[in-house]
Amino acid sequence: MLAPERQARILKQLQVHEAVRVADIAAALNVSEMTIRRDIESLDANGLARKIHGGATRLARLSALEPGFLLNVDKELDAKLAIAREALELVRPGMTLALTGGTTTYQLAVHLAAALEGLGHLTVVTNSLKVAELLYHQQGRADCKVIVTGGERTPSEALVGPVARAALHTLNTDICFMGVHGLDADRGLTTPNLLESETNAAFIESTRRLVVLADSSKFHVRSLATIAPLSAVDTIITDDGAAPATRELFASRVPTFTAVAVPADTTKNQTRKSS
Amino acid sequence: MLAPERQARILKQLQVHEAVRVADIAAALNVSEMTIRRDIESLDANGLARKIHGGATRLARLSALEPGFLLNVDKELDAKLAIAREALELVRPGMTLALTGGTTTYQLAVHLAAALEGLGHLTVVTNSLKVAELLYHQQGRADCKVIVTGGERTPSEALVGPVARAALHTLNTDICFMGVHGLDADRGLTTPNLLESETNAAFIESTRRLVVLADSSKFHVRSLATIAPLSAVDTIITDDGAAPATRELFASRVPTFTAVAVPADTTKNQTRKSS
DNA sequence: GTGCCTGGCGTTCGGGTGCCAGCATGTTAG
DNA sequence: CTAACATGCTGGCACCCGAACGCCAGGCAC
Known part of the structure; x- marks a missing residue:
């Protein structure tokens, strides 16, 4: 399991879930938590995810995005x-x-x-x-x-x-x-x-x-x-x-x-x- | 085993796997790791794969997220x-x-x-x-x-x-x-x-x-x-x-x-x- | 308040792995 | 022969990963 591969997995998870936990990912990928933290740190530095206490969360995306857009979608x-x-x-x-x-x-x-x-x-x-x-x-x-x-x-x-x-x-x-x-x-x-x-x-x-x-x-x-x-x-x-x-x-x-x-x-x- | 043949094999592997390791390919093809590194380097220069630490990864695929883009950001x-x-x-x-x-x-x-x-x-x-x-x-x-x-x-x-x-x-x-x-x-x-x-x-x-x-x-x-x-x-x-x-x-x-x-x-x- | 525990973080260090420059060798072409 | 190219090897270096330790905050008992 190479580093970029792991980071891709994290991002993939973040597309599905609002946030992920260090411990979960570490267990899933069978690497140490320290490694995952470093991955998240790197993702954060690149503006691809946000590092939070206990894991990572995605930036804006579908949630915060579209002020007028999503609201309108629901209508009709x-x-x-x-x-x-x-x-x-x-x-x-x-x-x-x-x-x-x-x-x-x-x-x-x-x-x-x-x-x-x-x-x-x-x-x-x-x-x-x-x-x-x-x-x-x-x-x-x-x-x-x-x-x-x-x-x-x-x-x-x-x-x-x-x-x-x-x-x-x-x-x-x-x-x-x-x-x-x-x-x-x-x-x-x-x-x-x-x-x-x-x-x-x-x-x-x-x-x-x-x-x-x-x-x-x-x-x-x-x-x-x-x-x-x-x-x-x-x-x-x-x-x-x-x-x-x-x-x-x-x-x-x-x-x-x-x-x-x-x-x-x-x-x-x-x-x-x-x- | 000629160079283009090796590189084709690498690309083929990449269609199946998200990433490949230099060591694995070298062993499989029975050539030195150095040669594989040079192959990967060439593939990277031609935009067919991406060189990463420990091997290579593909650019785009079903992985749902930005492929080579995000993975490469770390470098440098x-x-x-x-x-x-x-x-x-x-x-x-x-x-x-x-x-x-x-x-x-x-x-x-x-x-x-x-x-x-x-x-x-x-x-x-x-x-x-x-x-x-x-x-x-x-x-x-x-x-x-x-x-x-x-x-x-x-x-x-x-x-x-x-x-x-x-x-x-x-x-x-x-x-x-x-x-x-x-x-x-x-x-x-x-x-x-x-x-x-x-x-x-x-x-x-x-x-x-x-x-x-x-x-x-x-x-x-x-x-x-x-x-x-x-x-x-x-x-x-x-x-x-x-x-x-x-x-x-x-x-x-x-x-x-x-x-x-x-x-x-x-x-x-x-x-x-x-x- | 004090003391203790717990969970997560960051630092640091060590081992291991991969990377690269440089040189040597082999092959092919002119 | 020389030149150009591809491949392999080696030693030193850089990087990645994991584990251990200490730090900090929050919760809880007293």
């Missing part, structure tokens, strides 16, 4: 799950996908990562650092190339701006999954962030087929900036929570409109934390 | 720390910095993040997702804009390729801090990754001043691809571990050459004012 989680599942049906082996930033597309990415093995080679273009991270960790296990657009970061963890736009101008994708903040019959797809609207417009220009993922709370919402008119949309995937009139209105405006059923209570896997 | 840690500290001296408020991928620049980013408050407004351009993550988490606390170049990911967590290059063509930076894999008097700055060399070359074109950060183990190392000749370098910052002849050689080739003292014993990173 079941709907987003169902939508993501439906969207996944559109993916075929060999395709080049685009995924914009946002929590809905992130859900899709999670599902995509889980299903990668059955999908052969895929290329994914994204301006979301979180999606890039997620898919990158699947690498080795599956055949998936990830391309990041670059740009500046918005509070919602997406990369935007001239750099992102320029990158998208040189890329062509088969299908683009886009999460939006609002979907209005007159004002089209909207988002509160000007730069994001511009970037998302570039996504639309670069794709053959635009799929908008929007839970039912997004209908009739107008945010600051319009990304594109409804006529640019090829497919809308939503849940069944919208009023029938609303559903019909939007269904009549786009070539394909899918409203997936969301199990009412859904005592799903791990949800249920907040009541 | 004190030197990298001292180098980072020195590099930080070159940063002035209002500057636009570029940081390439690599462990040395990551160390710089860690220091930079800690010192952000005193530096006023900064703009940082990077092709390293880890650096982007790190600096982004400082946001709010300090005035620092982070721009990611975009591109595809290499095993060493850097973004490279046409997208990165195109982004860099549109950006201009005051100073670029670059970590390299090798620094050779004849072959200049080198790296095992072809795409990375191309991207780093783009970094050089886009900056006013190029600062190469290289601990003393990097001198006289030739990796696969040349990024740029030594004449492109404005400043080299290294530690004091190189032979005097080496130091003089490189010092005579670049306008500014700084060898920072690395306290010999000081296993402690924290200051230690008591004497």
Whole structure:
């Protein structure tokens, strides 16, 4: 057991558990506690973990991270799950996908990562650092190339701006999954962030087929900036929570409109934390 | 048993095991340990494996966490720390910095993040997702804009390729801090990754001043691809571990050459004012 | 409060292992 | 023959690991 190997094991443990104990690791790896302490010390010095009394703990990561992000994920989680599942049906082996930033597309990415093995080679273009991270960790296990657009970061963890736009101008994708903040019959797809609207417009220009993922709370919402008119949309995937009139209105405006059923209570896997 | 054959065997072993020992391989192949060490050294220079104390470890794999990146950080840690500290001296408020991928620049980013408050407004351009993550988490606390170049990911967590290059063509930076894999008097700055060399070359074109950060183990190392000749370098910052002849050689080739003292014993990173 | 115990930490020292520079040898090519 | 390259060997050095000891803090009894 070599030193870097041990340290890798410690970090791996820390991805699962919030903290680890020196004694536990020492026993598990069959080395002295002193050695583990030195390993932790080294990890700490490198800014990869934090040394605490009795063991080590990870730095920020999933817990402290995402102030607005995780909170938002929970909202309408079941709907987003169902939508993501439906969207996944559109993916075929060999395709080049685009995924914009946002929590809905992130859900899709999670599902995509889980299903990668059955999908052969895929290329994914994204301006979301979180999606890039997620898919990158699947690498080795599956055949998936990830391309990041670059740009500046918005509070919602997406990369935007001239750099992102320029990158998208040189890329062509088969299908683009886009999460939006609002979907209005007159004002089209909207988002509160000007730069994001511009970037998302570039996504639309670069794709053959635009799929908008929007839970039912997004209908009739107008945010600051319009990304594109409804006529640019090829497919809308939503849940069944919208009023029938609303559903019909939007269904009549786009070539394909899918409203997936969301199990009412859904005592799903791990949800249920907040009541 | 020829050299390429041995090295192939080592790589094969690494696909199965997280790490291998010099002694084991030497025994298995019935050659001297010295030969295996040289093989591993070569594999490392070509970016196919990573040399560690006692053997070799693979770069990326299913291990879920950053592979060669974190494991390697330990090596030359004190030197990298001292180098980072020195590099930080070159940063002035209002500057636009570029940081390439690599462990040395990551160390710089860690220091930079800690010192952000005193530096006023900064703009940082990077092709390293880890650096982007790190600096982004400082946001709010300090005035620092982070721009990611975009591109595809290499095993060493850097973004490279046409997208990165195109982004860099549109950006201009005051100073670029670059970590390299090798620094050779004849072959200049080198790296095992072809795409990375191309991207780093783009970094050089886009900056006013190029600062190469290289601990003393990097001198006289030739990796696969040349990024740029030594004449492109404005400043080299290294530690004091190189032979005097080496130091003089490189010092005579670049306008500014700084060898920072690395306290010999000081296993402690924290200051230690008591004497 | 004092005294004792316990658990974790850090230092220090010693043994062992691995690393490297330098030289010697063998092989191949010109 | 010389040159270049690959391999093996050796002695000195550096590093890693483990164990022992002392330090410090908290808990508990008195």
